[in-house]
Amino acid sequence: MKYLLIAPPLAFFFAISLIPLVYTVWLSLTSTNIAGGGGWVGFDNYARLLADTFFRQAYGNTVLFVVIGVAAQYVLGLALALAVHSLTRGQRLVRLAILLPLMIAPLIVGFIWQTLLDSRYGPVNGLLRAVGIDPVAWLTDSSFAFISILIVDAWQWTPFVFLVLYAGLRTLPTEPFEAARVDGASGWRTFADITFPMLIPASIAAILLRAIEAFKLFDIVFYITGGGPGGATGTVSLLGYFTALRSGNMGYGAAMTVVLLLTVIAIALTSLLILQRALSRPDLSGEQAFARRQSRTREVEHG
Amino acid sequence: MQSRRRRPVWLAAVTAALFVLSACGGTATSQNPSASAAGGRPFEGQTVTVAVGSFMSSGVTMFQDAWEERTGATLEVVEIPFGDLYQRLFASFNTGAGQFDVAVYAANWIPEFALADHILSLEPYYDQKENWDDVLPKTQQIMYVDGERYSVPMDGDVIIGYYRTDALENPEYQQRFEDEYGYALAAPATWAEYRDIAEFFTGWDWAESGRDGYGVLEAQGPRDVGPFIFTSRAAAYAANPEVPGSLFFDPETMDPSVDNPGWVQALEDWIAIKDFGPPEMSTYGGGDMRGNFVAGDYALGIDWADVGIIAQDDGSSIVKGKLGYFVLPGSNEVWNIESGAWDEFDDSQQAPYLGWGGWHGSVAANSDVPDAAFDFLNFIDSTENAFQAVTTPGTARNPYRVEHFEDAQAWEDAPVAYQDPGPYLEAQLDSMDHPNAQFDLRIPRAGQYFDALDQYVQEALAGNLSAEDALAQVADEWDRITDEAGRDQQRQLYRGLYGLDD
Numbered sequence: 001m002k003y004l005l006i007a008p009p010l011a012f013f014f015a016i017s018l019i020p021l022v023y024t025v026w027l028s029l030t031s032t033n034i035a036g037g038g039g040w041v042g043f044d045n046y047a048r049l050l051a052d053t054f055f056r057q058a059y060g061n062t063v064l065f066v067v068i069g070v071a072a073q074y075v076l077g078l079a080l081a082l083a084v085h086s087l088t089r090g091q092r093l094v095r096l097a098i099l100l101p102l103m104i105a106p107l108i109v110g111f112i113w114q115t116l117l118d119s120r121y122g123p124v125n126g127l128l129r130a131v132g133i134d135p136v137a138w139l140t141d142s143s144f145a146f147i148s149i150l151i152v153d154a155w156q157w158t159p160f161v162f163l164v165l166y167a168g169l170r171t172l173p174t175e176p177f178e179a180a181r182v183d184g185a186s187g188w189r190t191f192a193d194i195t196f197p198m199l200i201p202a203s204i205a206a207i208l209l210r211a212i213e214a215f216k217l218f219d220i221v222f223y224i225t226g227g228g229p230g231g232a233t234g235t236v237s238l239l240g241y242f243t244a245l246r247s248g249n250m251g252y253g254a255a256m257t258v259v260l261l262l263t264v265i266a267i268a269l270t271s272l273l274i275l276q277r278a279l280s281r282p283d284l285s286g287e288q289a290f291a292r293r294q295s296r297t298r299e300v301e302h303g
Numbered sequence: 304m305q306s307r308r309r310r311p312v313w314l315a316a317v318t319a320a321l322f323v324l325s326a327c328g329g330t331a332t333s334q335n336p337s338a339s340a341a342g343g344r345p346f347e348g349q350t351v352t353v354a355v356g357s358f359m360s361s362g363v364t365m366f367q368d369a370w371e372e373r374t375g376a377t378l379e380v381v382e383i384p385f386g387d388l389y390q391r392l393f394a395s396f397n398t399g400a401g402q403f404d405v406a407v408y409a410a411n412w413i414p415e416f417a418l419a420d421h422i423l424s425l426e427p428y429y430d431q432k433e434n435w436d437d438v439l440p441k442t443q444q445i446m447y448v449d450g451e452r453y454s455v456p457m458d459g460d461v462i463i464g465y466y467r468t469d470a471l472e473n474p475e476y477q478q479r480f481e482d483e484y485g486y487a488l489a490a491p492a493t494w495a496e497y498r499d500i501a502e503f504f505t506g507w508d509w510a511e512s513g514r515d516g517y518g519v520l521e522a523q524g525p526r527d528v529g530p531f532i533f534t535s536r537a538a539a540y541a542a543n544p545e546v547p548g549s550l551f552f553d554p555e556t557m558d559p560s561v562d563n564p565g566w567v568q569a570l571e572d573w574i575a576i577k578d579f580g581p582p583e584m585s586t587y588g589g590g591d592m593r594g595n596f597v598a599g600d601y602a603l604g605i606d607w608a609d610v611g612i613i614a615q616d617d618g619s620s621i622v623k624g625k626l627g628y629f630v631l632p633g634s635n636e637v638w639n640i641e642s643g644a645w646d647e648f649d650d651s652q653q654a655p656y657l658g659w660g661g662w663h664g665s666v667a668a669n670s671d672v673p674d675a676a677f678d679f680l681n682f683i684d685s686t687e688n689a690f691q692a693v694t695t696p697g698t699a700r701n702p703y704r705v706e707h708f709e710d711a712q713a714w715e716d717a718p719v720a721y722q723d724p725g726p727y728l729e730a731q732l733d734s735m736d737h738p739n740a741q742f743d744l745r746i747p748r749a750g751q752y753f754d755a756l757d758q759y760v761q762e763a764l765a766g767n768l769s770a771e772d773a774l775a776q777v778a779d780e781w782d783r784i785t786d787e788a789g790r791d792q793q794r795q796l797y798r799g800l801y802g803l804d805d
Contacts, residue, residue, distance in 0.1 A: 249751065
């Protein structure tokens, strides 16, 4: 009977998730073209990917966007979460202000930042000029275009990291902090020994979710640079889209998304492994600090 | 304590699993001629669904009410983002999902859709179409596949040049230019002259606007109209009038022409012209180019006829009444693929390029209401409605009928209120009637060929590859695409475009 009960959601799950996944993998093993035709090619598409300079560049860009972008967003999000958590007044207002970019559609974000970063009319270069700095080719120089995408992505998604970490901070037990205060620990020691270790589960969740999203980076790049100049800001998602849906090379485009999927799976599993190990270590879960505090309390009670 | 430690792991695991799973993530028989003209409401109760590229939709919807009133039918217009139009139409044709009765799309795709039997031959309807003879010959030509017409025209596309008359026709600047370059300043006849003019007008306030002007504005951005603009330049060097059909491929072997010295010269020119435009030019698509050209200080520009129309809008344009027009420049040297050498000509050899081919409408082969579908297409292509559309800003419909070019005064009186339309119409007509005018690549997988061209040309524009290396890579890709599609089939179709016998 219990199997009958879960059958409908399972069927739904298969229909919307597994079938498209299996279809995509099958597609990646064919030369299917949107205009029709194409047949089984085995792993030829994957072999071609290895030699494809555009794919290699897009893959490298994607990994760099994830590594640099998510790291920067984590540091900023953590700093914001700690700062807002320590506020005694106006937390709600500040929280709302920080979360605003998260509520804007990525294409609108792209439009806003394309305007801001325009080298001739954009206010960013206007500010630079006002302080005597030469205008920067934010979107037309390969290096700066890459940095621009990182900045825009951070502007939109740091609030998400902030949200997760801030929620994590609010759920931390108070005992370890009381113990630290009794011990006379400095603010830095409290952060390094208690806050940060106890935030590791929330941190890994935030980083994992952001990394998964960042691997799919598309909208902002699509609008602001279109992957240029010369592929400098292209991502696998963008290239897969253009290959499969603009050029009509469905099989090859599918192979790109499967490689992206495998990469995300590998990273997700690694993150989960790290998380599991972290949670099994008392020193990283706040238990050690809590135990120290109890031990010290006992010592005080026993004279 | 135990449960508190487990929860994040499970949450993360479920999240990851959900991501993993989601990351992938009645044939018509009747072909009766147009009936609405016969009177009454002949299609009462029928619904015609029209799929149209987004920025062209107003050229269709502006006639919706009138047609519905006249026929009793209902029109449903589905706007599809321009970039997704090709794949959405194919998906619909192949799967029947989101079925359309009418598709409004690029003329370049007509052969591909017709050969796959996705669209109807409209020959049975054309017998009674009254204004066919007024369609420009080049536009007529691209509607045929195997001797039958498969579309109704709505637009005529040819890429032309624009210049600012307050720059090129200023006597003081003309004198300075002649002193500096040794010849008279005028609309450029060759790409070398075009470059000189662009250089001359870069970096100083020739428009007296209080800011430095630029010599040129072209759409060089990725994944947009760049390949069309670049091809319009390459045609001058690579479309040899003595060797018809040699612009894209060798029509004998289907070996790509794209890596020959003519194309390389064009790409070197295009890379060099970046110095005379704004930095953002390398990111501009067609829309960006048009909006900026009419609002800024650029001496030269290349585009379809759209800039001319947009320039008439007082709200967004500062160039109304300051535009000159020219047939795209040519070259005195043109590459000959047969001799493998440059042919020298006394006069500049122009090769106006009919890039994109214009918007056309076809009736889907699986439409249940083909008569009503054709009737709607015929209605929006009626002589009166076609003129109204091409003289209304924002429709993306450019002149394509003889009468569109005959009465300049009508353009001044039309909604667009075109200021001095004569030269504008003349440049288009001269381009389309030019004996060496070049059709766009109209064979299956044309999109793939152009995407490959775009990718490598972008690398060259960014300085990552030389022009020669970039185009050599394009040629390799074009060979691969040709082999994948079937070289013999592609060769036959390509030769057919140029009327070459096997």
